[in-house]
Each structure stands twice: as C-alpha cells, then as structure tokens.
Amino acid sequence: MTPTGRPYAGRTVAFATMHGKERLAAEPFRELLGARVTVPKGLNTDLLGTFAGDIPRELSPIDAARVKARLGMHIDNTPLGLASEGTFAAAPWSPGVVENTELLLFIDDVLEIEVVEVSRVMSPLPRPRSVRDMDAGLAFAARIGFPRQGIVLTADDGDGPTWRKDLRTTSELTRALNELFDTVNEVTIQPDYRAHACPSRAEHLRSLTTRLAQRLATPCPDCAAPGWGPIASEQGLLCRDCGAPTALEAATVESCARCSHRVRTPGAARTAGPEWCQHCNP
Ligand SMILES: [Zn+2]
Ligand SMILES: [Zn+2]
Numbered sequence: 001m002t003p004t005g006r007p008y009a010g011r012t013v014a015f016a017t018m019h020g021k022e023r024l025a026a027e028p029f030r031e032l033l034g035a036r037v038t039v040p041k042g043l044n045t046d047l048l049g050t051f052a053g054d055i056p057r058e059l060s061p062i063d064a065a066r067v068k069a070r071l072g073m074h075i076d077n078t079p080l081g082l083a084s085e086g087t088f089a090a091a092p093w094s095p096g097v098v099e100n101t102e103l104l105l106f107i108d109d110v111l112e113i114e115v116v117e118v119s120r121v122m123s124p125l126p127r128p129r130s131v132r133d134m135d136a137g138l139a140f141a142a143r144i145g146f147p148r149q150g151i152v153l154t155a156d157d158g159d160g161p162t163w164r165k166d167l168r169t170t171s172e173l174t175r176a177l178n179e180l181f182d183t184v185n186e187v188t189i190q191p192d193y194r195a196h197a198c199p200s201r202a203e204h205l206r207s208l209t210t211r212l213a214q215r216l217a218t219p220c221p222d223c224a225a226p227g228w229g230p231i232a233s234e235q236g237l238l239c240r241d242c243g244a245p246t247a248l249e250a251a252t253v254e255s256c257a258r259c260s261h262r263v264r265t266p267g268a269a270r271t272a273g274p275e276w277c278q279h280c281n282p
Contacts, residue, residue, distance in 0.1 A: 006033060006034055006217070007111075007226050008029075008033040008034065008035040008080070008216060008226070009033065009034030009035065010034060010035075011035050011036070011080060012035070012036050012037075012038055012076070012078055012080065013025075013029060013035050013036070013037050013038070013078070013080040013081065013082055013106075014038055014039070014040050014069075014072040014073050014075070014076040014078050014080065014081050014082065015037050015038070015039055015072065015081075015082040015083070016039075016040060016043055016045060016068040016069050016071055016072030016073075016081065016082070016083040017039060017043075017045065017068075017083070017084070017195070018043060018044070018045050018046065019194045019195040019196045019197075020195055020196040020202075021084060021195050021205060021209075022037045022038065022039045024195070024202060024205050024206040024209050025037045025082060025209040025213075028206075028209050028210040028212075028213035028214075029209070029213050031213075032210075032213040032214060032216075032217045033213055033216055033217055035080075037082070038076060039072075040071070040072040040075035040076045041075065042075065043068075043071060043072060043075060045068050045071075045083075048064050048067060048068060049064065051086075051088070051152075051192070051193040051194060052152045052154070052163050052165060052190070052192075053154070053161075053163075054161075054163045061085040061086075061087060061101075061103045062085070062103060062105065062116065064083075064085045065083040065084060065085040065103055065104075065105040066083070066105060066107070066114075068083035068085075069081035069082060069083035069105055069106075069107050070107070073107065073109070079107075079108060079109035079110045080106075080107070080108055080109075080110075081106070081107045081109075082104070082105070082106050082107075083104075083105050084102060084103060084104045084105070084205060084208070085102075085103045085105075086100060086101065086102045086103075086193065086195075086201060086205075087100070087101045088100050088123060088125070088191075088193050089101075090127065091122070095127075096127065097122055097123075098122070098123040098125055098126070098127055099120055099121070099122060099123060100120070100121055100122075100123040100193075100200075100201060100204055101118065101119070101120040102118070102119050102120075102201075102204055102205055102208050103116065103117075103118045104116070104117045104118075104205070104208045104209065104212050106212060106216065106227075108226075111225055111226070111258060112258070113225060113226075113227055113257040113258050114257065115212065115215060115216060115226075115227040115257045117208055117211050117212045117215065119204065119207070119208045119211070121204055123200060123201075124200050125144060125145075125149070125191040125198075125200065126140075126143060126144060126191075128188055128189065128190035128191075129188070129189055129190075130186045130187065130188045130189075131186070131187055131188075131189060132185060132186055132187075133181070134174065134177055134178070134181070137173075137177045137187060137189060138170070138173070138174070138177075140189050141170075141173055141189060144189070144191050145191075145199075146167075146170075146173065147167075147168060147169060147170065147173075148199060149191060149192070149197070149198060149199060149200070150165075150166075150167070150191070150192030150194070150197030150198065151167065151173070151189055151190065151191060151192055152164065152165050152189075152190050152191070152192045153167075153176055153177070153180060153187050153188070153189055154187070154188040154190070155180040155183070155184040155186070155187045155188070156184065157183045157184050162180075164176045164180070165192060214229075215227055215228065215229040220256035220257075220258065220259060220261055221261065221263075222256065222259055222261035223256060223258055223259040223261065225256055225257060225258035225259065226257070227256070227257035227258070228254060228255075228256055228257075229254055229255075230252050230253065230254050230255075231253055231254065231255040232252075232253045233249045233251070233252050233253070234249065234250050234251040234252070234253055234264070235247050235248065235249060235250060236248075236250045237249060237250040237267065237269060237271065237272040237276075238250075238271055238272065239271065239272050239273075239274055239276070239277035239279065239280060240271035240272060240273060240274060241274040241277065241280050242274070242277060242279050242280055244277055244278065244279045244280075246272040246276040246277050246278070247276065248269070248272045248276050249267055250266065250267060251264050251265055251266045251267055252264075252265050252267070253265075
C-alpha cells in the first residue's frame with residue numbers, strides 16, 4: 001500500500017504507558033497528524049523494570065520500548081503503537097551532572113515501519129544522595145523540588161532494600177522518614193523519574209513527542225512513506241591543515257523508515273580547525 005496525504009488522520013495510536021505520557025503526546029499527534037492517542041487498559045509496564053530499581057531493567061531501551069509498544073498494540077488490537085524509555089545517568093564528562101536520555105518508538109504494522117526519536121538533555125535534578133537524619137532528608141527533598149517533583153526513598157536494614165514512593169506531602173515524607181530511621185541509619189533519596197512525578201522529564205518527553213509527530217508528518221521524497229527525517233550525523237570533517245578526519249560532524253543523514261532512500265547533506269563548515277585534529281593537536 002502506498003500512503004498518501006495524512007496517513008494517520010482519524011486513526012488511533014496506543015501509547016503503552018502507566019504514567020500519563022499519553023497526555024504529552026495527545027496534542028502534537030492530533031494537530032500534526034489528526035491521530036488520537038489512547039492508553040491500553042490493564043497494562044503493567046513496571047514488569048519490564050523501574051527507575052527506582054525495585055524491579056531491575058534487563059532489556060536495552062529500544063528492546064524495552066518495542067516490547068511495551070507491542071503489548072499496548074495487542075491489548076488495544078491496533079496496528080499503531082507508541083512507547084518510550086528513559087534513562088538518567090551521571091554525565092560522562094562531569095559526574096555531578098545528570099543526563100536524561102529519552103527514546104520514543106512508533107510502530108506501524110500496516111506499513112511495517114518503526115520510527116525512533118532519541119533525545120538527550122542535561123537534567124536539572126541532582127544525583128541521589130544518602131541522608132542520616134530528618135533535617136538533611138527534608139533539606140535534600142526540598143532541593144530536588146519536592147513535592148512538585150516526586151521523590152523515592154530507599155533504605156536497607158540488612159534484609160534487602162525497601163522503597164517508599166508516591167509520597168505527596170511533606171507530612172507524608174516526614175512520617176516515611178521517621179519510620180525508616182527507626183530501623184536504619186541511612187536513607188537514600190532520589191528523584192522519582194516517572195513522567196507523572198517528574199515535570200522536567202515530562203517537558204522533555206513532550207518536545208520529543210512533537211518531534212516524532214513532525215517526522216511522521218514528513219513523507220519520504222521517494223516512496224511517500226511517513227517518518228522521513230535525520231537518523232545520524234556523520235563524523236569526519238577534515239582538518240584544514242593536514243586533511244586528516246576529525247570527530248566533528250561532516251554531514252547529516254536523513255533516511256526513510258520504509259525504503260532504502262537516504263540523503264546526505266554536508267554541514268556548513270568545509271574543514272575543521274587544527275585544534276580538533278588528532279595529528280595537529282594530539
Ligand atoms: Zn521511502
Ligand atoms: Zn590536522
């Protein structure tokens with residue numbers, strides 16, 4: 001089948017989420033594609049692993065997203081599925097900085113395509129921290145942004161870790177800390193990264209859903225399938241002085257999700273300064 005016009009107008013896309021992500025995708029999918037985003041009922045994506053660590057994540061982000069999207073498509077009996085997978089990790093260039101990477105996957109089983117968007121930003125949230133008393137706990141929770149930003153408490157009394165989530169108010173937090181400090185000396189406080197509890201992540205996801213919808217609204221110039229857009233940047237911009245390839249971007253590559261059509265666009269810069277060159281400036 002050859003798609004024409006707005007291939008997703010009037011169609012339903014199942015977003016496999018337990019944490020309100022469908023609300024973030026609803027507007028761009030409606031305005032850019034004319035599609036409706038629904039949430040499959042009875043879905044338990046926590047089985048695939050949680051941010052808090054009470055259920056370990058065993059799949060790579062893309063595989064986890066694929067399994068979730070297919071679960072949702074199965075439940076809703078629709079060929080169109082969406083799922084996202086996020087990670088928070090210390091930045092390799094500065095261990096005090098947290099990076100949030102989001103992967104958003106769209107599956108169309110009629111056209112047999114997968115379209116993926118990935119985005120990485122610096123998170124405003126601090127790294128998890130262990131505290132030894134109530135004052136330090138309340139102070140760090142405030143620094144994270146609680147209660148607007150959710151938090152998760154972890155404590156280990158020797159019999160394995162316990163978790164406290166879904167604390168809504170300072171008095172609930174105080175009670176939970178008191179209970180934990182009855183049996184342990186140290187409680188770890190981390191931001192709750194689930195989309196409904198993490199406004200900065202929700203904002204990041206919202207912009208990613210817009211980018212994906214824009215991409216799905218862009219047809220391949222060759223076969224007209226939806227999902228045309230950049231897939232990679234190509235390194236290897238040549239050094240101005242010696243001509244050796246550097247790590248700087250030389251070109252961007254756009255690709256179709258369905259056929260093998262690709263377009264390579266060289267960047268504005270024709271050469272790299274020698275300060276970027278392994279030979280001239282090792
Ligand atoms: Zn194509
Ligand atoms: Zn050089």
